[in-house]
Amino acid sequence: MRRIFAFTLLSLCIAGSLHAADATDAARKLAQDAIIVDTHIDAPENLESKWNDLGILVPEREFDYPRAREGGLDVAWMSIYTSAEEDDKGTAWQIANSQIDHVEALVERHPDKFALLRSPQDVDKLRAGNKVLLPLGMENGAPIGDDLSKLKFFFDRGVRYITLAHGGNNRIADSSYQATGKWGGLSPFGEQVVKEMNRLGIIVDVSHISDDAVRDVLRITDVPVIASHSGMRHFTPEFNRNMPDDIAKAVAKEGGVIQLAFGTAFLDRNQARETAERRQTLEKMKQEGKSEAEMDAYSKAFSAAHPAPVMHTDAVLDQIDYAVKLVGIDHVGIGSDFDGVDGELPVELKSVADYPNLVAGLQARGYKEADIRKILGGNLLRVWTEIEKRAEH
Template identity: 65%
Template sequence: MRFSIATGLSLLIATSPSFAAAPTAAQKLAQDATIVDTHIDAPSELLKHWDDLGVAAPGKEFDYPKARQGGLDVAFMSIYTSPEEDAEGKAWQIANTQIDAVEAMVGRHPDKFAVLRSPGDLERLRAGGRVTLALGMENGAPIGDDLAKIAQFHARGVRYITLAHSANNRISDSSYTVQKQWGGLSPFGEKVVAEMNRVGIMVDVSHLSDDAVRDVLRVTDVPVIASHSSMRHFTPGFERNISDELARAVAAEGGVVQLAFGTAFVSPKAAADLQAFFAAEADFDRANAAAAAAGQPTRSKDDFEKEWKTAHPVPVVHIDAVLDQIDYGVKTIGIDHVGMGSDFDGVSGNLPVELHSVADYPNLVAGLQARGYKDADIRKILGGNLLRVWNAVEAAAAH
């Protein structure tokens, strides 16, 4: 038995992939509501392994047919560069190449996709069944040390920037690092936030250290987002998820926390394993560096990672873990401040069984309905809240 949850979802899940039966209330609401997912890693995946995402791409969690089936309207394409690519001086090049890849999707299928640059264009662009593609840049590394690049990326369509990724960078400290560099934002990072406010790019605090989130909230004049973070309440000590205190602070400024679906974000065991991995990796790197300095043989990092994965299998999680996150988020920061940023195509398929691709938002809607959420509140979570913040950031920039 693949599905073992007892919430009455199993019938829906069994029938949803084919849409064979009459649409359920959840499917109808998913189709009718504006669904905004703020984190889908399709562009970097395309560069690694190209597919035509305008037709069914079985190996991918985002493609046009799945997006239509799930009722997705605004897919934030993650323009992601790694700290390693930054160190090699390639971040700007790779970010622009990924934006080109998104534009190529639209060029190939103008009837199916459009780049969304303003929430005001959404109704016009989605007419006829288009899925709109917005751009979110994950890691501010492509800016380099040049504030002018922020306006350049805005001109290319970037509408949020996650200031850092898994390492400290020129802008900010990262949640993942053991050793922080700045104690929050760097002095340059404060200028970056102000410039993003000025040109109308949402500031994304996901991936940042707690001190950096506090600094962002001190500097910004407009609401901010966490594009793909879950509630740390369920994963104690996992700084990558947002604390109650900081989630409340984001909400108090009018912002929104877009909850992520990945197993490591919603499963306490997986989150603890990931933290233990970072510590073990730091030990491994130190030991290897010492061995190299002493002229002794070093160990292969690939082998180390393989052994780790074998010893720490990823737990199976179900949709209830995400629904619990939403319940807790709504209870803690309010219905107007919770949304979703799945991280589809970004977590190696480590996702809840019933939330495995952009076709599966109706399962989430069904789960929320089963927990007693009103349709109007579900619409806020699905996308209304995020669009409110985007509109506010755009309006403030226009002044």
């Protein structure tokens, strides 16, 4: 069993989001012993806007090394995020490479704390010495432009999943956030992208894309897919960003896994509706030629008028329960979206220190240890291993 880090009371007070009292000793022990894999943490985007040394405690962020070790996090997928606006401006390629540079710099700065992870076969070897492993997931396929060869370029840089689209329809696929699709699912180029990702061993991530696009992916892919950070639409019927039951079952049928997010917009029907409303208004303002300053002002005013609800771990546990009953224990995992939801998170799940609180909740609901280990990371590693084995080398 790995050594459990002992943190001082001062560190706990500074961090603010360490809810050690909410987790039992048994939950903390299992969180340290299990392999925890979180498939979506937005640290690179924040490093791009402001460099923080995540090897030390950074209270204003939700991911850093001390709290990752406190929470038992082993594999933290770094999200290489580019927006639809950056795609339109032609800057997505540069920004993606810059964010990868930041992650590499973090590892070079702290080789005793972090390691880049490019294969599931290396997890046990690289996490020795209490290292936190950092695989790369690209959130939005925009950086590849219309050049299929750039998939190999990013694979060589360490990218191991790609979320095909984000907030807007792109060259590859329609976005779940758009009321009107451009392609009716995947584009012809998008079909080639999926096939090439299969060939290379890059995981296809269906979070953020439209229902029709997911159906197209499942029709074309030769290997399982994942949803890196999604919720269940059963709880948020008007929020197309979350996954409906029929598609969740289809993803599971093909061997894939649904990684459930912690952000309150994924969990609460009213906030999900408001999030969709804000996005629709911003899209309309963009089409009307409003300035970025005007759009920022609207967004801030909307957020102030519609504060996020106070929610607790039970809301995430309810999603897990529902997903497990729907698709089976082998097809559910976690993709928190830490550092990507502006702190709009359940009270007991405010940072990477807090996975033991989730474990405690699962234990209280009667999940067996073996099944908790699957949810925490075993399912994702199984899928990644299968995709890697079936890739052409």
